[in-house]
Amino acid sequence: MPKREMIVDTIPVGPLGIIALESSKTLGEKVNDYLVSWRKQRESEHKETIMFSGYQRDTFLLNACCPRFGTGEAKGMIKESVRGYDLYLLVDVTNYSLTYTVCGHTNHMSPDDHYQDLKRIIAAVGGKARRITVIMPYLYEGRQHRRNSRESLDCALALQELTNMGVESIITFDAHDPRVQNAIPLKSLESVQPTYQFIKAILKNVPDVKIDADHMMIISPDEGGMGRAVYYANVLGLDVGMFYKRRDYTKIVNGRNPIVAHEYLGDSVEGKDIIIVDDMISSGESMLDVATELKRKKANRIFLLGTFGLFTGGLSKFDEAYEKGLIYRLLTTNLVYQSPELLTKPYYISVDMSKYIALIIDTLNHDKSISGLLNPVERIHNILEKYNQVKKK
Structure with missing residues (x-):
C-alpha cells in the first residue's frame, strides 16, 4: 500500500474518531474495519511518539446514540470523551428502515429526523473536538437547492446551520447540484463522484x-x-x-x-x-x-x-x-x-464505497490533500488495462 504509507509523513490532526449514526451503522463498521486494518499494518518510526497517541486502536467507532422520550423528542449522547478528537460523523438521511415510537404509535424516520439527530450529536460534542467533519453521502434536501418563486432554500439553510454549529467541512457524494456550496463559501463542501x-x-x-x-x-x-x-x-x-x-x-x-x-x-x-x-x-x-x-x-x-x-x-x-x-x-x-x-x-x-470513504478519512486525518482521491482518471485507466479493455475514440 505505497500511497497509504505516504500519509505517515504528517502528524494526525488529532486522535481519529468516527461516529456512525444509527442510519449509517453498517457502512460505518465497514469503514472502521479498513482503517483498523491499515493502521495496524502501517509501519513508521514515529508511531510510539506522543503525536501518534491512539493511532492504532481496535476500533475508531465512538459510542453515541440518540434515545427518545415517549413523545418522540430525543437527545444526543456521546458516552466517551471526544476532547481533542478529529471527528467524522456519518449519517444516511434517507434510511427509512429505522422507527421510533410517538405516544404508542410507530413512526418511520424521515430525512428531517436524521438531520435533527445529526445536530444533536454535534451539540453533544460541545465544542470539545479538535475538528468535526460530516460525511453525508446523500445531501440533505439536496434537490431543494435553488429557489423557484416563493420557496424555502432548505439545503442552503442546512449547510449554514451545520457550519454555524462548528462543522469544519462536509463531504457528500454526487450532489444533485454542487453549486449549493455557494451557501457556505468560507467552509468546505466536497461532492465526491463514485x-x-x-x-x-x-x-x-x-x-x-x-x-x-x-x-x-x-x-x-x-x-x-x-x-x-x-x-x-x-x-x-x-x-x-x-x-x-x-x-x-x-x-x-x-x-x-x-x-x-x-x-x-x-x-x-x-x-x-x-x-x-x-x-x-x-x-x-x-x-x-x-x-x-x-x-x-x-x-x-x-x-x-x-x-x-x-x-x-x-x-x-x-x-x-x-x-x-x-x-x-x-x-x-x-x-x-x-x-x-x-x-x-x-x-x-x-x-x-466503504474503502473509498476510509481512504478519504485516513488522508484527511493526516491533513493531506484528497485531490488525488477525487480525480480517479488514472485509476480508471489502470483498471481498464487490467481487464483488457481497449478504448477506441
Missing part, C-alpha cells in the same frame, strides 16, 4: 462487457445530468447521448410538473450496450421510460447506474422491466440504506 467504483463493479461482474465506442454508449436521462454522462464518456472514450423531458407546466403532481415524453438527442444506439447514469433512482419511472425508448431504438443490454438507490415506489417495476428484458443490470451504492429484498435481486449489483 465513477471509478461503478466502472470497477461493471468490469468485475459482467465478464463479457466491451467498453469501447463500437459496443457501448453513455446516456443521460435528462439535461441536468449531462455533465455526469459527459465525464463517463470522456474517461471511457465512448459516445454520449441525452434525453430531455417534455413536461406539462399547467399541472403539478407530487410537487413536480408531470413528464409528457422523453425526447432523444444523440447517435444511433442500435446493437450497443447502454449505460444510463444519474445521481439517484427515486421512483425509477424516468429511467425505465428512457430504457423503454432505447429498446425501441434497438439498443442491446441496458445498465442503470444510480449513486443513490432510493426506490420510493418499491422494486416491482424493476422486476417487471428485468423480466421483459428492458434492463440487464441495476447498480447503486451502499452509501444509503439497501433493503434485504434489493440485495437478493438477480439483476442488482451493489457498489461498495
Whole structure:
C-alpha cells in the first residue's frame, strides 16, 4: 500500500474518531474495519511518539446514540470523551428502515429526523473536538437547492446551520447540484463522484462487457445530468447521448410538473450496450421510460447506474422491466440504506464505497490533500488495462 504509507509523513490532526449514526451503522463498521486494518499494518518510526497517541486502536467507532422520550423528542449522547478528537460523523438521511415510537404509535424516520439527530450529536460534542467533519453521502434536501418563486432554500439553510454549529467541512457524494456550496463559501463542501467504483463493479461482474465506442454508449436521462454522462464518456472514450423531458407546466403532481415524453438527442444506439447514469433512482419511472425508448431504438443490454438507490415506489417495476428484458443490470451504492429484498435481486449489483470513504478519512486525518482521491482518471485507466479493455475514440 505505497500511497497509504505516504500519509505517515504528517502528524494526525488529532486522535481519529468516527461516529456512525444509527442510519449509517453498517457502512460505518465497514469503514472502521479498513482503517483498523491499515493502521495496524502501517509501519513508521514515529508511531510510539506522543503525536501518534491512539493511532492504532481496535476500533475508531465512538459510542453515541440518540434515545427518545415517549413523545418522540430525543437527545444526543456521546458516552466517551471526544476532547481533542478529529471527528467524522456519518449519517444516511434517507434510511427509512429505522422507527421510533410517538405516544404508542410507530413512526418511520424521515430525512428531517436524521438531520435533527445529526445536530444533536454535534451539540453533544460541545465544542470539545479538535475538528468535526460530516460525511453525508446523500445531501440533505439536496434537490431543494435553488429557489423557484416563493420557496424555502432548505439545503442552503442546512449547510449554514451545520457550519454555524462548528462543522469544519462536509463531504457528500454526487450532489444533485454542487453549486449549493455557494451557501457556505468560507467552509468546505466536497461532492465526491463514485465513477471509478461503478466502472470497477461493471468490469468485475459482467465478464463479457466491451467498453469501447463500437459496443457501448453513455446516456443521460435528462439535461441536468449531462455533465455526469459527459465525464463517463470522456474517461471511457465512448459516445454520449441525452434525453430531455417534455413536461406539462399547467399541472403539478407530487410537487413536480408531470413528464409528457422523453425526447432523444444523440447517435444511433442500435446493437450497443447502454449505460444510463444519474445521481439517484427515486421512483425509477424516468429511467425505465428512457430504457423503454432505447429498446425501441434497438439498443442491446441496458445498465442503470444510480449513486443513490432510493426506490420510493418499491422494486416491482424493476422486476417487471428485468423480466421483459428492458434492463440487464441495476447498480447503486451502499452509501444509503439497501433493503434485504434489493440485495437478493438477480439483476442488482451493489457498489461498495466503504474503502473509498476510509481512504478519504485516513488522508484527511493526516491533513493531506484528497485531490488525488477525487480525480480517479488514472485509476480508471489502470483498471481498464487490467481487464483488457481497449478504448477506441
